[in-house]
Amino acid sequence: xxxxxxxxxxxxxxxxxxxxxxxxxxxxxxxxxxxxxxxxxxxxxxxxxxxxxxxxxxxxxxxxxxxxxxxxxxxxxxxxxxxxxxxxxxxxxxxxxxxxxxxxxxxxxxxxxxxxxxxxxxxxxxxxxxxxxxxxxxxxxxxxxxxxxxxxxxxxxxxxxxxxxxxxxxxxxxxxxxxxxxxxxxxxxxxxxxxxxxxxxxxxxxxxxxxxxxxxxxxxxxxxxxxxxxxxxxxxxxxxxxxxxxxxxxx
Amino acid sequence: xxxxxxxxxxxxxxxxxxxxxxxxxxxxxxxxxxxxxxxxxxxxxxxxxxxxxxxxxxxxxxxxxxxxxxxxxxxxxxxxxxxxxxxxxxxxxxxxxxxxxxxxxxxxxxxxxxxxxxxxxxxxxxxxxxxxxxxxxxxxxxxxxxxxxxxxxxxxxxxxxxxxxxxxxxxxxxxxxxxxxxxxxxxxxxxxxxxxxxxxxxxxxxxxxxxxxxxxxxxxxxxxxxxxxxxxxxxxxxxxxxxxxxxxxxxxxxxxxxxxxxxxxxxxxxxxxxxxxxxxxxxxxxxxxxxxxxxxxxxxxxxxxxxxxxxxxxxxxxxxxxxxxxxxxxxxxxxxxxxxxxxxxxxxxxxxxxxxxxxxxxxxxxxxxxxxxxxxxxxxxxxxxxxxxxxxxxxxxxxxxxxxxxxxxxxxxxxxxxxxxxxxxxxxxxxxxxxxxxxxxxxxxxxxxxxxxxxxxxxxxxxxxxxxxxxxxxxxxxxxxxxxxx
Numbered sequence: 001x002x003x004x005x006x007x008x009x010x011x012x013x014x015x016x017x018x019x020x021x022x023x024x025x026x027x028x029x030x031x032x033x034x035x036x037x038x039x040x041x042x043x044x045x046x047x048x049x050x051x052x053x054x055x056x057x058x059x060x061x062x063x064x065x066x067x068x069x070x071x072x073x074x075x076x077x078x079x080x081x082x083x084x085x086x087x088x089x090x091x092x093x094x095x096x097x098x099x100x101x102x103x104x105x106x107x108x109x110x111x112x113x114x115x116x117x118x119x120x121x122x123x124x125x126x127x128x129x130x131x132x133x134x135x136x137x138x139x140x141x142x143x144x145x146x147x148x149x150x151x152x153x154x155x156x157x158x159x160x161x162x163x164x165x166x167x168x169x170x171x172x173x174x175x176x177x178x179x180x181x182x183x184x185x186x187x188x189x190x191x192x193x194x195x196x197x198x199x200x201x202x203x204x205x206x207x208x209x210x211x212x213x214x215x216x217x218x219x220x221x222x223x224x225x226x227x228x229x230x231x232x233x234x235x236x237x238x239x240x241x242x243x244x245x246x247x248x249x250x251x
Numbered sequence: 252x253x254x255x256x257x258x259x260x261x262x263x264x265x266x267x268x269x270x271x272x273x274x275x276x277x278x279x280x281x282x283x284x285x286x287x288x289x290x291x292x293x294x295x296x297x298x299x300x301x302x303x304x305x306x307x308x309x310x311x312x313x314x315x316x317x318x319x320x321x322x323x324x325x326x327x328x329x330x331x332x333x334x335x336x337x338x339x340x341x342x343x344x345x346x347x348x349x350x351x352x353x354x355x356x357x358x359x360x361x362x363x364x365x366x367x368x369x370x371x372x373x374x375x376x377x378x379x380x381x382x383x384x385x386x387x388x389x390x391x392x393x394x395x396x397x398x399x400x401x402x403x404x405x406x407x408x409x410x411x412x413x414x415x416x417x418x419x420x421x422x423x424x425x426x427x428x429x430x431x432x433x434x435x436x437x438x439x440x441x442x443x444x445x446x447x448x449x450x451x452x453x454x455x456x457x458x459x460x461x462x463x464x465x466x467x468x469x470x471x472x473x474x475x476x477x478x479x480x481x482x483x484x485x486x487x488x489x490x491x492x493x494x495x496x497x498x499x500x501x502x503x504x505x506x507x508x509x510x511x512x513x514x515x516x517x518x519x520x521x522x523x524x525x526x527x528x529x530x531x532x533x534x535x536x537x538x539x540x541x542x543x544x545x546x547x548x549x550x551x552x553x554x555x556x557x558x559x560x561x562x563x564x565x566x567x568x569x570x571x572x573x574x575x576x577x578x579x580x581x582x583x584x585x586x587x588x589x590x591x592x593x594x595x596x597x598x599x600x601x602x603x604x605x606x607x608x609x610x611x612x613x614x615x616x617x618x619x620x621x622x623x624x625x626x627x628x629x630x631x632x633x634x635x636x637x638x639x640x641x642x643x644x645x646x647x648x649x650x651x652x653x654x655x656x657x658x659x660x661x662x663x664x665x666x667x668x669x670x671x672x673x674x675x676x677x678x679x680x681x682x683x684x685x686x687x688x689x690x691x692x693x694x695x696x697x698x699x700x701x702x703x704x705x706x707x708x709x710x711x712x713x714x715x716x717x718x719x720x721x722x723x724x725x726x727x728x729x730x731x732x733x734x735x736x737x
Contacts, residue, residue, distance in 0.1 A: 054692050058684065082694035094689050097680050098707025107703065108693040115694070147707070164693060 005070030006031045007172050007203045008053070014063035015052050022048045024228035026064070030172070033200040037214055037239060038207045040225035041247050046207045047091055049225070050174045054088040055081050068172070083115040087170030089161035091177045091207075095149040101160070102144035105130060105167055112168060130167065137163045137193045155186035162193045173197075174205040179213035191216030211243040224250060278363075278469050284343040289336050291315065294442055297342050301411050301445075304418050307425075314431035314441030321435045327598040328627040328659055331503075331540065331567055339505060341443045343473035344387075382407055384448045384464045386477055391446045396460060405458050405489075406451040410478055413449035420451060424482055428511035428548045428575070436507040436542040436569075440476045444509065447477035452487040452518075461717050463492040466508075468528070468539065474505040481511070483518035485551065490521040490717055503531075503566060507542045516551025516578065521559070523716050528564035533622075535594025538566025545572035549581035549607070557584035558601070559715040566595055571629065573602035576610035576638075583612040586712040591624030591656070600629040600661075605638035605671075614645040615711050620656035627659040636667040644674045650708050651681040680708075 010028040014021065022045045030036055038046055052059045053066060055078035065072050073081055096104070102123075109129075110120040121129065131141055137159045149157050158178050165173050175194070179187055194217050198204060206213060214222070214236060222238040223230045224247065232238070232250055285296055294315055298308040323334070382396035384407065391409030400407050406417065414421050431441040448464040468475045483489055506528065514520050522545075531538030541564075547556035558572040574583025585601035603612035612632065620626035628647045649658035660677055682704055690700030706713070 054688075056688055078688065078691035079694050079696055082692055088692050090689070090692075094685050096686055096689065096704060097678075098710065099703050100707075103703065103707075104693070104695075107695050107699060111694040111696070111699070168693065 005067070007069060008205075009067040009070075010053075010064070011067070012064035013052070013061070013066060015048065015059050015061050017048070017059050021062070022059075022228055023052065026225075026229050028223070028230060030203045030205065032203060034220040035198065035204045035206065035217060037219040037222045037236075038205060038225055038230075039209065039222060039239065039242060044225045045228040046225055047176055050088055050176045050205070050207060053081075053174060054078055054086060079111070082168070082170075083112055085171035087165050087168055087173040089158075089165060089173065089175040089178050091180070093149050093152075093157040093161055095147070095152075097147055097150055099148050100145055101148055102127075102130070104148050105144075105164065108164065109167055133163060133166050136166055136196055138189045139163065154181040155183065158182060158190060159186070159193070162190055162197075166193065166197050171201065172203050172205070174207065176207045177209065178206070179208055179210060187213065188216065211239045214239050226250070284340055284473065287338055287340050289315075289339070289341060289443065293341055297443060297445060300342065301414070303414055304422075306418075306422050307414060310426060310431065311442050314438050315443075317432035318435065318438035318442055321432070321438055323435050327569055327629070328625060329567055329569060329596050329598050331596075334505060334540065336439075340473035341476070342445055343469075344445075382460045382462050384409060384462075386446055386448070386464060386466045387469060391448070400458070400460065403456055403459055404453040405456060406449065407462055408449055410444075410447040410449045410480065413480075417449075417451070420482065421449070421480070424480060424511070424513055425478075426511075428513060428546045429509050429544050434544060437509050437544040440478060440507045440509045440544070443474075444476045444478040447479045447508070448481075449479070450481045450489065450491065452481075452483045452489045454484040454486060456484075456487045458487070458489040461490050461492060463494065465494045468504055468506065474507065476506075477508050479508070479510040480513075481520060481522070482513045483515065483520050483554075485515045486517040487515075488519040490523070492523045492525070492717055494525050494527070503538060503540050505540050505542070506565075508544070510543070510545040510572075512545075512547035512556055514547065514549050514551070514554035514556050514581075517553045518551070519555045519557075520547065521557045521717075522547070522572075524558075524560040524562070525716075526560065526562045526564055526568070530564045530595050531566040531593065533593045535566065535623075538595070539564065540567045541565035541570065542567075543570040545570065546575065546602075547573070547583070548575045549578050549583060549610075551578045551581075552607075553580045554578050555582040555584075557582075557586070557715070559586040559712065560588070560599075561712070561716070562587070562589040562597060562599060565597075568595075568597040568599050570599045571602050571631075573604070574612060575604045575606070576612065576641075577606045579607040579609060581607050581610045583610070584715075585612075585614045585616070586715045587616045588619070588709045588712045589617070589626055589628075590619040591621070591626045593622040593624060595622075595624045596627075597625070598627040598629055600627075600631075602631040603633070603643060605632075605634040605641040605643070607638060609640040609642075610638055611642045613643070614647075616645075616647045617709050617712055618647070618649045618658055618660075619652065619705065619708065620649070620658050621652035623655045625657045625659070627661065629661045629663075631663045632665070632673070634666040634668060634671045634673075638668065639670050641668075641670070642672045646676045648677065648708070649679045650705075651679065653683075 006029045008030040010026050013023050013026040015023040040046055061074055066074055068084060106126045113120050134141060139159055161178060178190060219236050222234050222236060224232040294311045298311060382400060384391055384394040394408055397407060429437050432438050450462055452458050466477060481491060512520050512522060528539035528541055549556055556574050562568050572585055576583050583603050589597045589599050591597050600616060601614050614630055616628045618626040618628055630645060632643045634641045645662060647660045651658055662675055687700060
């Protein structure tokens, strides 16, 4: 056993939903301190990949393996994967009426604390923790009392995802098109949040369509996914090339 | 495998859905029952057994006559097989040898039954701030804190006792808010009601305790027809709570109750219900048919009546707690959470009738439907031409869980004067797989996630419940719902 295994290792992964095979023989290795960008045309399997790693029950793994820090996670529930340090920032964060952001964030935070037998925070203690984090994504405390994503603008929803990532301090964060639909100011705020959050002990996967985000968050590698597998891997330069040439030339 | 984690999720769900109904046991006890069936003779027998004054027998017979001419209402969004009224026992009482002077003489089996339901009637263990009237099938078993309440002039007893001790109050008020021929089930109840609670709060008195009645249907073949009458005299206040459970049988039992509230000038009545009758099994077999007429009369200036209900049980619920706002500046409120799961059907809502000037009403209804159930809100706001300056606010929210359930809203509004201010809001939302996954991905368990969503959805209503019961209601709902997502 490797004493310092990669954070994430995808081996010959094949998955399907409703008997449609989406990921076909996917391989990917991500080490600590790395930021990987995954690009590719619509329908290539990028979002499926993110949900499968997080353990979404709708997808069936029909072959291969997913290793998190050297151990398979295929038999783990989504909440266990979350506790271990896997975070997914959703492409379309869902609205949850009647539940305040503050309660949600505290419950998420305390669930993880409990999992590691660490003390849970009461609302007052948590408030002082959360107010510091709010500044990192430039959100006002008034946002805490609002219901989760309800009536949020597109930018607020995405910032909320980044805030949750910061609160849970996840080791592996998958950001599914967190940059889409953002204006340039919001993009800067989110990029700043990601860069402050990133350390040499963590890894981030950025799923994106645009080179724009990568101007602010520098990727270690850029992958192109097509038809359920990675067809090309390169440096940050690859993204610039794709911006100009599109995906057709790779075929 | 991801597949496996889906299976775990599904197993959890199944386990939780099949939470056994905690109150499904039955008590075997020697009973005084009469023959099945309904006719004038049965009414005479009931009246005789209860040693009733002549006016009450006439009240019953008149109601029976009306009922025979009426038809079971069909406008509700409910489907059920025809009820055979000749196949029901109209009087079933635990055998009691002599008149009870103290609880020591109550059959220990009965005390144990209520103990098991979490309602302690014995001196040492009873709730310190709640007076309880316990009704078992057709009769009231015991009423706690009677003497303590009497010191304040508050009368709290079973209706049967009140008929004997305060016949003039009964004759004056019974049937004044819900007339005997009001509707099919009210007429039936007026003919054959057996017991219930009676409560009178004298002028200028704030009732020092929460009053509560606990209804238990035990017998498989008997119907429960109880009647509650609460009178709050001028400038008095009372908070009242009813709870209901029944054993688990695979046949349906009929429950047709009537509740009448009278609030005189400056009086305030708060009436809360936590209804947890047996709801039938996951295939829709068994459960209580709950046809209830509840109405409050705000008779005098500034009177206020507030209904709060948490309806989780019964295979069928047909219930529209209403307020008749006769006095000027009167207030009526209705807060409701109705939850249906499996094959349960609920058609519930409220009626607000504005007659007095500046009368105000507020309806907040939350319907939660899971499984294959049907949940309907039906409301009627009627503003009379005399009700100058009347106001109504209605809000109906529906929450769907899963893909098989059904929610309907039928708000009916009739306004006959132009000074009325009226607001109506409605929303429908859904707890689906994606919401659940959002919680799970953030490390929050399925149970916690649902609990949080449900309690958030119901918050406005739960805050209206007496403190002791708000937490219980919260727990009851999550217990009933957990696992219905998938």
